[in-house]
Structure formats: structure tokens, C-alpha cells
Amino acid sequence: MAENSPNLPNFLLLVRLKYVKLGYHYLISNAIYLLIMPILVAMLLHLSTLSIEDLMNHFAKLKSCSTLVVFLATVYFMSRPRNVYLVDFSCYKPHERFMMSKQLMIENMSKIFDEESLMFQKKILERSGLGDKTYIPIDTIPFKYTFSSYLNEAEEEIFGAIDDLLAKTRVKIGDIGIIIVNSSLFNPSPSLSSMIVNHYKLGVNVITYNLGGMGCSAGLISVDLANRLLQGKANAYALVVSAEIVSSAFYIGKQRSRLLPNCLFRMGSSAILLSNRSSDRPRSKYQLMHVVRTHKGADDRAYRCAYIDEDENGKRSASLSKDLMAVAGEALKTNITTLGPLVLPMSEQLLFFTSLIARKVFKRKMKPYIPDFKMAFEHFCIHAGGRAVLDELQKNLDLPEFLMEPSRMTLYRFGNTSSSSIWYNLAYSEAKGRIKKGDRVWQIGFGSGFKCNSVVWCALRAVDAAKEKNPWTDEIQDFPVHRSLLDA
Numbered sequence: 235m236a237e238n239s240p241n242l243p244n245f246l247l248l249v250r251l252k253y254v255k256l257g258y259h260y261l262i263s264n265a266i267y268l269l270i271m272p273i274l275v276a277m278l279l280h281l282s283t284l285s286i287e288d289l290m291n292h293f294a295k296l297k298s299c300s301t302l303v304v305f306l307a308t309v310y311f312m313s314r315p316r317n318v319y320l321v322d323f324s325c326y327k328p329h330e331r332f333m334m335s336k337q338l339m340i341e342n343m344s345k346i347f348d349e350e351s352l353m354f355q356k357k358i359l360e361r362s363g364l365g366d367k368t369y370i371p372i373d374t375i376p377f378k379y380t381f382s383s384y385l386n387e388a389e390e391e392i393f394g395a396i397d398d399l400l401a402k403t404r405v406k407i408g409d410i411g412i413i414i415v416n417s418s419l420f421n422p423s424p425s426l427s428s429m430i431v432n433h434y435k436l437g438v439n440v441i442t443y444n445l446g447g448m449g450c451s452a453g454l455i456s457v458d459l460a461n462r463l464l465q466g467k468a469n470a471y472a473l474v475v476s477a478e479i480v481s482s483a484f485y486i487g488k489q490r491s492r493l494l495p496n497c498l499f500r501m502g503s504s505a506i507l508l509s510n511r512s513s514d515r516p517r518s519k520y521q522l523m524h525v526v527r528t529h530k531g532a533d534d535r536a537y538r539c540a541y542i543d544e545d546e547n548g549k550r551s552a553s554l555s556k557d558l559m560a561v562a563g564e565a566l567k568t569n570i571t572t573l574g575p576l577v578l579p580m581s582e583q584l585l586f587f588t589s590l591i592a593r594k595v596f597k598r599k600m601k602p603y604i605p606d607f608k609m610a611f612e613h614f615c616i617h618a619g620g621r622a623v624l625d626e627l628q629k630n631l632d633l634p635e636f637l638m639e640p641s642r643m644t645l646y647r648f649g650n651t652s653s654s655s656i657w658y659n660l661a662y663s664e665a666k667g668r669i670k671k672g673d674r675v676w677q678i679g680f681g682s683g684f685k686c687n688s689v690v691w692c693a694l695r696a697v698d699a700a701k702e703k704n705p706w707t708d709e710i711q712d713f714p715v716h717r718s719l720l721d722a
Contacts, residue, residue, distance in 0.1 A: 316468075316510040318461050319518035320691060321405070323506035324398035325658050326391050327705035328369040332501060335366035342372075343496075351488050358497040363621030363642065363720050368649040369501040371481045379481040384420050387501070391477050392426065393433060395505035402703070403507050405471060407434045410507075412463050412472035416445040416452035416653055418682070419542070419552065420479035430475070449540060449681025450617055452476065453504065453653030454689045458525045464510040471511075477503035478652030485551035492551045498620050502651025502658065520675065520691035524576050528569040528686045536561045540682035559626055565686035566630065566678070570607070573688050577610040577674070607631055611690075612673040614638070615659035617680055618645035621720070627678070635717075643713050646720060648705070653679060658705065662713070665706035667699035 334342075336359045343352055371379075371387045392415070400407060413436075415427040422429075425444035430436070443459060445452050453476035460472040480499045485492045509518065530536035539555040555561075575583060582605045589603035607614075614637045616627050624645065628638050640659040644651075648658055656677045663669055673693040680686050699710075706713070 316465055317512070317515070318464050318522040319509050319511075319514050319694070320520040320522065321471075321507040321509050321514055321518045322399065322402045323504060323519075323657055323660070324395050324402060325654065325661050325705050326395040326398070326501075326503040326505075328390075328501045332369040332371055333367055334370045334372070336360070336364065337366070339370065346378075346486055348488065351490075351493060354490055355493055355497050358494060361621065362497055363624070363645045364498070364500075364649050365646040365715070365719070367647060371501060379484060381422075384479050384482045385422065387479050387481050388417070388420060388422075388426060388477065389429070389433075391479070391501065391503035392430065392475055392505075395475065395477075395503045396430070396434075396473070399473075399505040399507055405507060408437060410436075410471040410473045411439070411467065412441045412443075412460060412470060413475070414443045414445065414456045414460055414472065415475045415477070416448060416456045417477050417479060418447055418449050418452060418652065420482040421446040426475075426477070447542075447682070449683060449685065450478075450619060450650070450652045450655070451679030451681030451685045451687045453656065454525070454677060454679045454687040455527065455681075455685075456653075457506075457508070457522070457689050458527060458687070460508050461522055461525060464508065467510075469511050470509070472508040474506045474508065475503065476505075476653040476657070478654070483552055485549065487545050487547060487549050487551070489545050489553065491553040491555065492545060494554045495552050498650040500649030500651055502648050502654050504654035504657035506657065515694065518694055519669075519697060520693055522689070523674070523692050524573065524688070524690040526569055526573045526576070526688045528565050528572070530561065530565050530568070530684045530686075533561075533684075536565070536684040539684055559622060561684050562623065562680050562686070563626060563630060565680065565684055566627070569678075569686040569688055570605070573690075574605055577676075577690060578605050578607070579609055582606055582609055604630075604632060607676070608633070608637070610674065611676040612670075613660070613663050613668070613675040614641070615656040615663075615675060615677040616641040617653075617678060618642075618648075618655040618659065619650055619680060621645065623680070639714050642720060643715070646715060647713070653681070661704040662706050662710075664697045664702050665699055665704055665710040667697070669693050669697040671696050 339359065340352070340356050343355060347355070371383065413427050413430055415425070415430065417426055421444065427442035427444040431440060431442060441463065445456060445459075448455055453474070456474045456476065460474050464470055464472055478499065480501055483495055483499060485496055487493070508522070535557050539558045539561045540552065541555070542550065542552045544550050574586070586603050586605050589600070592598040593600060614633060616624060616638070618624065618641050624638060624641055640662040643662055644655055644658040648655070651658060656679060660675065660677070671693055675691040675693065677689045677691070678686070
């Protein structure tokens, strides 16, 4: 075989380029140390030439500035934001009686849908990336839901997640001063947050919020709200509950854009406990680092791409527009433009800025440089909205299959659980024993409006998979499944 076959890439050149880039990243990332070291050496050399009397004179001058230094230090420590810790979280695992395979779902659907609508949903299910062990609430008559069934589902999911969280953290429910619940489609009166207060008989001073209609990114919005509230309340706990009552969203009709949610959304919920108590840091799993929210609601196409209204027969339901993927991509680009400077190493930022100048100022015809977010994060928790969503994000962010594994397995095992799906993703990584101290986690959520939200966490300790108990624990050895099952 020829030394440089025209059919093969020049691997030697690729390897050299790889190490040149790594060297460049190392140089830029450590530039501050390279600049400071000569200055420190010069200062030490200068101090070595001074006599004891000179040093005493310098010290006397510095002593007069001590009051100013103390004042400035006091202002700094009083004005800096409080650290917020994620003590622990839980994800609800429904009872096996709710488990439904794709084939069983089609059989039940055949009783209430016409042939055309049934075949469309069957086609979507086969390409969805969902497996045969997702959960759907079943009443006596398939998919004939009532308000009481919505409420029963809400209680089962929400109380199940909270009870598990309280058992994990050993925190008394009465010690929690802030409760935030998000559910897009089912918002009864009294609210779901009031339902929690009533069920657990909480005190009159508890602060509650109920977020509705904010889509699958509402969980991250709730984290942002909790963070803002904790900044103004010392030594407090905040409980954030994310749930989607899928029975309230089931559509029986003929419009294809409204049939899509039937095929993707499944039962699921999460509960997370946040704290700003410094005493909770040693036992907490993560520290909140950044929250970046993007809202594209000013654009009509983005505003209506995930929308709830009535069909021609007056049936209320959610519809997903064909523009959804394009809108999500645009929202993601806007979001990471803000997030990038907060998390990317300086080397990546310089490469991006250089590419931008070359294209915009010097009019060079070249592809825009896409920052390598793998240099900023060890774990990616991408909302498991559907196979097409994950495929597009993997392509845009240039992520290997290993980093997409938690999201794809969450979609396969639990389906689209709306705003709680990112927590099933993180639970998967914990069950696999992949979370190490110092690891950075990027959670990405998309929701109606249209919104793209990012939350960044830093692991405060390694998570011991052997001691962890979550929905994946008893079956984690069965994952990941082969890609052929995802494509089936």
C-alpha cells in the first residue's frame, strides 16, 4: 500500500494538529501565570536589596492603609452572592402497572383513533427513540381521562418524588422555607404548590410559587427563581418540583401536529433540594455556578411553535410546529453566545473571536468557529425531547456518542418527561459512577415561548454509585442499549 493513499486521511498530520491545538490551549489557559511569574521574581529580587530599616518604613506606610483595606473587604464579602448548593435530588419511578410498550400503546390507540391517525402515530413511535418500558397512566377505559385522574396522577408523581428526596436528605419538610412547582399543562386551583402545603401540613410562613405554561425548560427556570430567592433569605432551603401531568395533554383527534405529543410525553417528575447554608456544603452534591436564560418570544414563529389552543372540533391540546427544530437551534445559538464567555477557556474564546473578526471585518469566506464545549464540561444533560432534538444538538455541539448517552438512554427508558428529564439524565451519570469531584455539568432545557435555558453545576464530591439510589440503580447494568434498538 502506498505511504499516503489518496483514499485515507493523513493521520500523522491530524495527530500533529491535535497536539498543536492542545499546546495552544495550554499556553493561553496558563498565560496569566506566565505573566505573573516574572513580576514576582522581580519583586523578590528588589526586596532582597532592601535593608531592615527600609522594610520597616514600607510596613509603616502600609499600616496606614489597613483601615481602607478592612472596609473594602467588608463591602466585598457583604455584597457577593450567596453560594447555592444542590444537597440532593430525586426522580420519580412510576409503578410497573403504568408501564406500556409501543405495541400495547398502538393496540389501545386502535380503539379510539381512525386508521390514518393510528398509522401516523405508529410511524412516529417507531422513530421516536423511546423503548418499551415507558410509563403512561391508564384508566379503566384507555386514554379517557377526567379531572380527578389528572389530580391523582399529580399526587402520585409529586408526592412520590418529594418523599424519596426527604428520605435521602433527612431534612424535615417543615424546615423548607421555599417551595416552587412547575407544571405546564395542568394547573388546578388550589395550585399544585398549595397541594404540597396541605399534604405535608406546612407552616404559614412558607413561600410558594407555581409556574405554569413555561414548557419543558420550566425546571431550570424554577432553579433560577429559587437561586434568586435564596440570595435574599439566609440559611434557607428551597424545594423545586418539576412535573408534567401527561394525562391532561393526551389528544384524541386528527391533527397531526397535535398527535405528536401523544407519542413522546410520558410520566415522570423530579424534586431537588437547594440550600444556601454553608454547613450543608460538605454533604451537598453540587454547587450552582451559572444560570443563562434565553427568551425568543418576540418572534411570532418562535412564539407559536409549541402552542396550546383548540382544534376545529373545539378539543384543547398542544401542537408542535414544523418550525420547532429551527427555532430551537436559533435559541440555542443565542443562549451559548451568552454562556460561552462564562465557561469556556480563554483559548476557545480567542479562537471564536478571531473567526468572527475574519468573517465580519475582513470578509473572509470561512465557516464560523464553533467553540468546543467539551473543554468546559464533563457532563451534558440535554432535555430528552425526542430523537430529532438530540440528533440536532449532537450535531450542533459536535458531541461524541458517549456524552449523549445519558440523554438518549433517558429518552429510551422514560420517554420525554418534560422539565424533569434533565434530572433523569444526571441520575443516569450518577448510577454509572461517572460523577467525580470538580466535574462540571451543563443542563440544557427547551420550552414553549420559545425558551432555551442553561444551568451549570460543579460537583463538590464524587458520587458513589454503590451508595446511590435512583430510578436507574436496579437496572443500570442493562444500559446503554445498542444503537440499533434506538433506531428501531
